[in-house]
Amino acid sequence: MKHLKRNNAPKAWPIKRKGTKLVLKSDSKGLPVLIAIRDVLKIAKNRSEVKKAIHKKEILLCNKPVKGEKEMLRIFDTLTIVPSKKNYKLILSEFGKFDLEEIKDSEKSKKISKIDDKKILKKKKTQLNLFDGRNFLTELKCKVNDSVLIDFEKNKIEKCIPFKENSNVFVIGGKHAGKKGVIKKIDNKLKMAEIEVNKISYHILIKQLMVTE
Numbered sequence: 001m002k003h004l005k006r007n008n009a010p011k012a013w014p015i016k017r018k019g020t021k022l023v024l025k026s027d028s029k030g031l032p033v034l035i036a037i038r039d040v041l042k043i044a045k046n047r048s049e050v051k052k053a054i055h056k057k058e059i060l061l062c063n064k065p066v067k068g069e070k071e072m073l074r075i076f077d078t079l080t081i082v083p084s085k086k087n088y089k090l091i092l093s094e095f096g097k098f099d100l101e102e103i104k105d106s107e108k109s110k111k112i113s114k115i116d117d118k119k120i121l122k123k124k125k126t127q128l129n130l131f132d133g134r135n136f137l138t139e140l141k142c143k144v145n146d147s148v149l150i151d152f153e154k155n156k157i158e159k160c161i162p163f164k165e166n167s168n169v170f171v172i173g174g175k176h177a178g179k180k181g182v183i184k185k186i187d188n189k190l191k192m193a194e195i196e197v198n199k200i201s202y203h204i205l206i207k208q209l210m211v212t213e
Contacts, residue, residue, distance in 0.1 A: 029131075030072035031090060031098045033059065036079060037069075040100050041088070043081065058082040063109050063152040074132035075172055075210075076111045078103065078152075092170075096177040109153045112161065114172070114210040115146050128157070131172070131210065147211045163211045169195055173208035183211070 037044045037059065044050045050059075050069045057065040060080035061073065073079060073090045079100065080087050087108040088100040114131040121127055121137070128136050128148065142148060142160040149158045161167070165186060171179045181197035191206050 030074045030077075032069065033061065033066050033071045033073065033079075034069035036073055036090070036100060040098070041081075043084075060108075062111065074113075076113065077132065078108045078111060080108055092172065092178040094178045096175075109151060110158070111150050111152070112147050112210070112212055113150060115142055115144050115148060118142065118144055145206055145209075145211075161211050161213060163206075163209075167211045168213045169193075170210045170212050171195075171204060171208055172210045174204065176202055176204060177208070180212075183209075 031040075033054070034047055034050050037050045037053070038046065044053065047069060053059050054066050054069060058081065059066045060082065061071060062078050063080070075090055075092065077090050078087060079090070085105070087103050087105055089103045089107070089111070091099050091101050093099045113134065115128050116131050117129040119127045119129070125137050126139070126142075128138060128142060130136070130148070134150070136148070136150075136157050138148075138157045140148075140157060140160045142157075143163070145163040147161040147163070149161065150156075151158045163183075163186075165183050167183050169181055169183050171177050171181075179195075179197045179202070181195035181202070183193050184196050184201065185194040186206070187193065188206075192203050193206055193209060195202050195204055195209070
């Protein structure tokens with residue numbers, strides 16, 4: 001992973017545009033552990049401190065020790081700081097910026113992710129390819145654009161959350177990223193959905209939405 005100028009970092013990264021000239025290069029779908037620990041949580045002063053904490057296995061990403069400061073958090077991934085026994089979840093703020101929301105210990109082993117693609121393999125097994133890059137084999141009947149609840153302790157999908165009208169939804173991309181609403185109407189032909197956010201209607205591309213319940 002190369003570096004890029006701080007001013008050219010993804011807009012979703014909640015970092016100051018002035019400071020060290022270079023930051024880790026990445027994409028707008030995630031946030032590097034280094035940025036999360038140093039710039040968002042501010043529990044480390046520099047990259048060296050983050051690397052030391054990783055070496056001591058004091059930082060967990062979705063219940064597994066982080067391997068390097070360039071490792072990525074994806075939306076709704078959980079981050080655990082072992083010494084402080086604090087847990088966080090990566091979210092998008094209402095301004096479309098990544099943020100880390102503190103969560104209970106009981107929540108750190110689960111997350112919701114969207115199904116981007118699915119494949120039928122041999123012996124009729126179904127492989128689900130998720131928005132966060134993970135892949136799972138499951139016998140559950142899920143469709144593309146549905147979401148799933150992942151249990152990291154069991155390393156399996158606990159349940160499928162259908163993408164349907166009246167479901168709660170989270171905007172994960174586009175100019176309305178970070179908004180939470182309810183699906184009022186789905187237009188599969190146009191690949192768009194009408195959602196209501198605080199009594200205001202928005203028409204959003206389905207690929208920019210993640211159903212949460």
